[in-house]
Amino acid sequence: MEVRRADKIAETLEQLVFSGEFKDGERLDELKLAEQFCVSRTPIREALHALVASGMAEQIPRRGVFVRQPGPVELMEMFETMAELEAACGRYAALRITDSALDRLVAANENCQRALAQQDHAGYYAQNEIFHQVIYESAANSYLEKQALRLQNRLKPYRKVQLRFRGRLDQSMAEHVAIVAALQEGDPEQAAAALRGHVAVQGEKFYQLMASLNS
């Protein structure tokens, strides 16, 4: 799929920004990166433009591109938007979901519970991700699905933090059950509300954590 070196570099840089290797506001030096990746400036520049397009960096003309780690406010806004996107997916999924997708949803949920019992955090995250992605897919709107996937990916590094809250995992599982129930019932309003709340609380927990750290 990706034969161009620039694309691989973009992917690597994305990971480095995600992992916090690059601090907020840091300038991404074309020459240094070119040397570091053993390529010329050209593919580096293309990779940097990709970063800018995905919102992880900002370009100031004739000045360079700077990493743009979202602050607490922007993160909260992104979680809020995610909540609405998921609510939208849930709304349509309630009307359009297939039986096989419902099965996969239940299966992912059971896998979540199993991972939880085994203290397998990585497994839980993976299955949780699948759970939500099945809902995006079941909205039967590939454009909406793509948007949801994009933002889900963007928020991934921040979602992990919030699950450390006391009892959050159990609560999260209970919410999943309610979501599945609403989808099985085919109730758009209830599915939307359940998903909105489920995601929104993540943002709020995260915000709480950020606030507690900054005081």
Next chain:
Amino acid sequence: MEVRRADKIAETLEQLVFSGEFKDGERLDELKLAEQFCVSRTPIREALHALVASGMAEQIPRRGVFVRQPGPVELMEMFETMAELEAACGRYAALRITDSALDRLVAANENCQRALAQQDHAGYYAQNEIFHQVIYESAANSYLEKQALRLQNRLKPYRKVQLRFRGRLDQSMAEHVAIVAALQEGDPEQAAAALRGHVAVQGEKFYQLMASLNS
């Protein structure tokens, strides 16, 4: 704001794709465009990448970038997504809108009505755009606002078509009034529902039109 030639070129290409100058599937030849714009391939390539990033073109490695005009199904999906984004904005706006924003909303609405009375279509479009943008802004979520603005801009060329339907303009105005009322009441559910319906019907009308043209 934009000192880089590549950015101006990207903007121009965007317009050309919007206006249908470039047909769906057409390859955007770097050399020809470079000659046409009297620049080298480099800024052209950057502009093409911008087009790809905004979803108006597709890049196939080692093959080139091709214009990607959305088909009826994808357009319908985009309208559906727009409806949900606007509903989300309306939901939050009902809780967060300021008095001054409400005033601007009413003013834009009156300007719409005035333009309608004078058969000033361009004026109507402009004021209608402002009406919706005030709502995005009033959601007090700049991330969500940005997403809404992006999709609104992307759908702009298609929205105009749909307003030609008999009586659609009058109906649209009535919906605007209902939206303002819900926001004034501070009722999130009603605001969301009103906006969802208002935008979704545009998609439906558009789909009807496309279907009638293809038969």
Next chain:
DNA sequence: ATCTGCATTTTTGTATACAAGATATTTGAC
């Protein structure tokens, strides 16, 4: 010592040159 103006040095943006993969064409066999 600090600030201002000029010169130097980086660094971005663009043009050109080169490499490699994809497409088109030609030539030969059947």
Next chain:
DNA sequence: GTCAAATATCTTGTATACAAAAATGCAGAT
């Protein structure tokens, strides 16, 4: 005449060279 293989041509991707704008450093004046 059709098909296939080899060659030629074209196009993208990358490297390098050049131009222009911004940042930096230094000298001199206040």
